[in-house]
Amino acid sequence: MSRILITSALPYINGIKHLGNLVGSQLPSDAYARYMRARGHEVMYICATDEHGTPAELAAAKAGKPVAEFCADMWQVQKDIADGFRLSFDHFGRSSSDRNHKLTQHLAVKLWEAGLIEEITESQVYSNADGRFLPDRYIEGTCPNCGFENARGDQCENCTKQLDPTDLINPRSAVSGSTDLEVRDTKHLYLRQSKMRDQLDAWIDTKKDWPILTTSIAKKWLHDGDGLQDRGITRDLNWGVPVQFDGAPWSGMDGKVFYVWFDAPIEYIAATAEWADAHGKSDADWERWWRTDAGADDVHYVQFMGKDNVPFHTLSFPATIMGSGEDWKLVDFIKSYNWLNYEGGKFSTSQGRGVFMDQALEIMPSDYWRWWLLSNAPESNDSDFTWESFQAGVNKDLADVLGNFVSRVTKFCRSKWGEEVPAGGEYGAAEDAVIAEIGKRLTAYQTHMESIEIRKATAELRAIWVAGNEYLQAAAPWSVYKEDPEAAAAIVRFALNLIPLYAVLSEPFIPDAAAAMLTAMNAEGTKWPDDLPNAMAALAPGHAFTTPDVLFTKIADETREALEARFAGE
RNA sequence: GGGCCUGUAGCUCAACGGUUAGAGCAGAGCGCUCAUAACGCUUUGGUUGGGGGUUCAAAUCCCUCCGGGCCUACCA
Numbered sequence: 001m002s003r004i005l006i007t008s009a010l011p012y013i014n015g016i017k018h019l020g021n022l023v024g025s026q027l028p029s030d031a032y033a034r035y036m037r038a039r040g041h042e043v044m045y046i047c048a049t050d051e052h053g054t055p056a057e058l059a060a061a062k063a064g065k066p067v068a069e070f071c072a073d074m075w076q077v078q079k080d081i082a083d084g085f086r087l088s089f090d091h092f093g094r095s096s097s098d099r100n101h102k103l104t105q106h107l108a109v110k111l112w113e114a115g116l117i118e119e120i121t122e123s124q125v126y127s128n129a130d131g132r133f134l135p136d137r138y139i140e141g142t143c144p145n146c147g148f149e150n151a152r153g154d155q156c157e158n159c160t161k162q163l164d165p166t167d168l169i170n171p172r173s174a175v176s177g178s179t180d181l182e183v184r185d186t187k188h189l190y191l192r193q194s195k196m197r198d199q200l201d202a203w204i205d206t207k208k209d210w211p212i213l214t215t216s217i218a219k220k221w222l223h224d225g226d227g228l229q230d231r232g233i234t235r236d237l238n239w240g241v242p243v244q245f246d247g248a249p250w251s252g253m254d255g256k257v258f259y260v261w262f263d264a265p266i267e268y269i270a271a272t273a274e275w276a277d278a279h280g281k282s283d284a285d286w287e288r289w290w291r292t293d294a295g296a297d298d299v300h301y302v303q304f305m306g307k308d309n310v311p312f313h314t315l316s317f318p319a320t321i322m323g324s325g326e327d328w329k330l331v332d333f334i335k336s337y338n339w340l341n342y343e344g345g346k347f348s349t350s351q352g353r354g355v356f357m358d359q360a361l362e363i364m365p366s367d368y369w370r371w372w373l374l375s376n377a378p379e380s381n382d383s384d385f386t387w388e389s390f391q392a393g394v395n396k397d398l399a400d401v402l403g404n405f406v407s408r409v410t411k412f413c414r415s416k417w418g419e420e421v422p423a424g425g426e427y428g429a430a431e432d433a434v435i436a437e438i439g440k441r442l443t444a445y446q447t448h449m450e451s452i453e454i455r456k457a458t459a460e461l462r463a464i465w466v467a468g469n470e471y472l473q474a475a476a477p478w479s480v481y482k483e484d485p486e487a488a489a490a491i492v493r494f495a496l497n498l499i500p501l502y503a504v505l506s507e508p509f510i511p512d513a514a515a516a517m518l519t520a521m522n523a524e525g526t527k528w529p530d531d532l533p534n535a536m537a538a539l540a541p542g543h544a545f546t547t548p549d550v551l552f553t554k555i556a557d558e559t560r561e562a563l564e565a566r567f568a569g570e
Numbered sequence: 571g572g573g574c575c576u577g578u579a580g581c582u583c584a585a586c587g588g589u590u591a592g593a594g595c596a597g598a599g600c601g602c603u604c605a606u607a608a609c610g611c612u613u614u615g616g617u618u619g620g621g622g623g624u625u626c627a628a629a630u631c632c633c634u635c636c637g638g639g640c641c642u643a644c645c646a
Contacts, residue, residue, distance in 0.1 A: 225642095229643065393595085405609085407608085
């Protein structure tokens with residue numbers, strides 16, 4: 001048994017996430033966490049809402065709520081949705097927690113003491129009407145290059161030219177539209193990542209097994225142009241972790257907060273501390289996951305995220321904890337995902353295009369989404385959600401191959417012997433062959449789960465389900481029964497035993513159906529099959545079960561068409 | 571502009587210098603009748619985007635052209 005620390009990228013607080021966000025970190029990390037728990041490992045699986053930054057403040061204003069209240073409400077919304085998808089976080093925290101405030105401030109002090117933070121005074125655009133400094137992209141105006149009237153202060157979306165906000169002609173606030181803007185000097189803290197470039201580069205070089213998507217992005221940032229640039233880690237905002245606090249080694253930073261990308265990854269650690277607090281545990285209980293001087297050396301730490309998050313997880317967060325000089329656990333493996341598209345285009349919040357997590361749960365049970373999304377996860381490339389593919393995947397894999405297998409076995413048994421495992425006959429060569437086949441597939445499945453190749457794992461799992469149908473078809477107990485009921489009983493006994501096996505193997509992907517299968521078979525405590533022949537004899541003659549309801553209802557063509565129309569957007 | 575990823579069967583993907591390029595879905599045929607008209611077997615289908623090169627051997631490595639996508643540091 002080993003200890004495995006798993007973090008899923010933090011969903012941003014400003015709204016409900018769509019299926020692309022779900023499949024890019026939360027869902028695969030959950031399948032991985034469930035698998036590792038099933039294999040008997042000690043798992044700490046952490047997620048949280050990422051609550052700071054300008055978009056949160058604007059979303060709160062739009063909702064007409066104070067930002068703290070907005071975030072608290074939206075945290076609950078996201079928590080409920082996560083529960084609905086059966087995401088098995090050990091703790092779902094908040095980056096606005098007291099733990100994160102304290103730890104973020106602590107690490108900043110350590111970085112300062114190590115000479116890795118410096119004060120820089122820079123000029124930024126201030127909006128008098130909005131009463132706030134504006135990030136570059138929240139300033140709009142006419143592009144000096146192409147004349148496009150809605151160019152943003154960081155880049156013109158029309159001609160793609162990189163801009164400085166002061167380049168814009170007739171600049172205005174994207175928040176209020178006000179043109180009452182001025183440039184003010186403001187002091188900020190910068191993280192001197194450039195001083196850590198060689199150290200980070202050498203560390204990345206040791207990660208030979210990381211996905212190329214992960215390392216190539218890190219290398220690009222390390223070596224592009226002048227190399228890794230220092231990064232401002234504070235902002236002129238109200239909502240966030242205050243930069244000025246008792247014991248801060250700097251002054252004059254009142255009214256500023258740490259930049260969201262500085263405090264958000266720290267929340268991985270802080271959320272584990274929140275977990276300890278919530279369960280009446282001591283600091284030592286969370287530190288053994290995170291402090292290498294407190295037992296975390298043998299922890300295997302895996303992060304899941306979409307590819308947009310890679311620079312922060314490969315560079316700035318490691319720079320933060322390495323630079324602190326303290327003994328924090330560094331990530332061992334970064335699993336990054338590409339994008340999920342919707343019917344050939346992008347998911348779009350503003351255009352109402354695509355499916356959002358709350359809607360998905362209203363439409364179909366979570367297992368349906370989990371299965372389709374994980375068996376089509378964008379691991380090697382962007383992938384495409386289509387209703388047709390979703391319908392085909394759910395109907396074929398879940399309803400026909402797995403669900404119908406459970407139905408045909410239990411109903412046949414019920415009709416001939418009643419709802420208990422029949423006695424008589426013995427397993428023979430055919431059963432040995434199935435055990436051998438499943439054993440081979442199971443090894444492959446486990447290998448793919450260990451290396452976090454989720455798509456390949458689902459393909460093996462499906463093949464294991466298929467093996468049951470192949471066996472039944474060849475053994476044909478309905479024919480054998482007429483001549484030799486004892487032999488038929490052995491066949492059915494074997495097939496019934498496949499059901500709890502399938503339930504346990506499938507649990508990482510379809511936990512609700514797995515639970516329903518175990519309940520029906522009266523086999524709730526079934527463990528991972530370390531010994532397949534034993535597992536196939538777990539349900540002994542006379543063991544009572546109940547024939548389950550249909551496990552997966554098929555998606556009708558009319559239903560699919562209605563959903564296609566409903567979510568087409570404009 | 572720069573960098574990275576990518577293009578394989580009608581569709582979604584696998585194969586990561588080594589037999590005859592594989593699987594699921596879709597299509598065709600046969601079988602079974604326990605089951606959610608489900609299941610099983612057989613089968614059609616590819617000039618691996620185009621062109622050139624390296625090699626005994628290339629989907630795989632190199633060059634080039636064409637197409638798709640992502641990132642480019644103040645959205646997160």
